[in-house]
Amino acid sequence: MLELIQVSKSFKSKFTKQNALIDISLKIHEGDIFGIVGKSGVGKSTLLNILSLQMLPDSGTFLFKNQKVDSLKKIQKQKMIDETSFIFQDFSLLYNLTILENIALPLKLRGISKEERLKKAKLMLEFVGLLDKQDAYPIKLSGGEVQRISIARALVTEPKILYLDEPTSSLDEATTLDILNIIKEVHQKFNITIILVSHQMSAIKYICTRVLLLEQGKIKRLGPIQNSNDFKPTYDLLWEEA
Ligand SMILES: Nc1ncnc2c1ncn2[C@@H]1O[C@H](COP(=O)(O)OP(=O)(O)OP(=O)(O)O)[C@@H](O)[C@H]1O
Ligand SMILES: [Mg+2]
Numbered sequence: 001m002l003e004l005i006q007v008s009k010s011f012k013s014k015f016t017k018q019n020a021l022i023d024i025s026l027k028i029h030e031g032d033i034f035g036i037v038g039k040s041g042v043g044k045s046t047l048l049n050i051l052s053l054q055m056l057p058d059s060g061t062f063l064f065k066n067q068k069v070d071s072l073k074k075i076q077k078q079k080m081i082d083e084t085s086f087i088f089q090d091f092s093l094l095y096n097l098t099i100l101e102n103i104a105l106p107l108k109l110r111g112i113s114k115e116e117r118l119k120k121a122k123l124m125l126e127f128v129g130l131l132d133k134q135d136a137y138p139i140k141l142s143g144g145e146v147q148r149i150s151i152a153r154a155l156v157t158e159p160k161i162l163y164l165d166e167p168t169s170s171l172d173e174a175t176t177l178d179i180l181n182i183i184k185e186v187h188q189k190f191n192i193t194i195i196l197v198s199h200q201m202s203a204i205k206y207i208c209t210r211v212l213l214l215e216q217g218k219i220k221r222l223g224p225i226q227n228s229n230d231f232k233p234t235y236d237l238l239w240e241e242a
Pocket of ligand 2 (some may be wrong): 044045046165
C-alpha cells in the first residue's frame with residue numbers, strides 16, 4: 001500500500017543541517033497496524049508526515065498505492081490525501097465549537113450538507129461512547145475524552161488510512177489502555193490501515209502488527225511483532241531489547 005525506497009530528509013538552517021531521516025526503506029501493507037517507535041527526536045513525526053503526504057522527502061522514492069508521489073498532479077495528490085486522516089501529537093479540537101460541531105467539521109470543509117454531517121458525526125460520537133457530550137465544549141473534557149473525540153473526528157470522513165502521532169503520550173495508564181482498545185476496535189470495525197507513532201513500546205506491543213524502531217534517523221529494526229495482550233508500561237524501560 002505504501003512503500004519508501006531509500007528516503008532521506010534533512011532540515012537546514014543557516015549554520016546547521018539536521019539529518020532527520022537517513023536511507024529509510026520500508027513497506028506498509030493494507031490492514032497493517034504499523035508502529036513507529038523510538039526515543040524523542042529520532043525522526044518519528046518526520047516519517048509520519050512524509051507517509052501522510054504532508055511533507056516531501058529530499059531524496060528517495062515514495063510509492064502511495066503503487067504511484068510515485070513526486071510525479072503526481074496536485075489533484076491526484078489531493079484525492080489521496082482525502083483517503084487519509086491524521087491525529088496530531090497535540091490534540092487540536094476547536095474550543096469555540098461544540099463536540100458534535102468539532103466532529104462534523106471535516107465534512108463541512110468538504111461541502112457536505114448540515115443534516116448529513118451531523119448524522120454522521122453522531123454515529124461516530126456513539127462509536128467512541130460519548131454521545132451524551134455532543135453539546136458540550138472541549139474545555140469540559142478530560143484528556144482521554146478529547147482523544148476519543150479526535151478519533152471520532154478522524155473517522156467521520158471514512159478514511160482508508162489513519163495516522164496517529166503519539167495518541168496516548170499525555171494520558172495515564174488506564175486511559176491509555178482505553179484509547180488503545182478503541183484504536184483496535186477501529187481497525188477491526190472499519191477495516192482501515194493504521195500507522196501509529198509512539199515512544200511507548202508497551203503500546204506498540206499491545207496493538208501493532210508490524211513495527212519500525214528508529215534510532216537517530218535510521219532503521220534499527222523492522223518487522224512483525226509478537227503481540228502481548230497484557231498492557232505493561234514496564235516494557236517501556238527496556239524497549240530497546242523488545
Ligand atoms: N520543521 C523542522 N525544522 C527543523 N528541524 C526539524 C523540523 N522538524 C523536525 N526537526 C528536527 O528533526 C529531528 C527529528 O524530529 P521529529 O519531530 O521527527 O522527532 P520525533 O521522533 O517525532 O520526536 P518526539 O518524540 O520528541 O516527537 C529533530 O532533531 C528535530 O529537531
Ligand atoms: Mg514527534
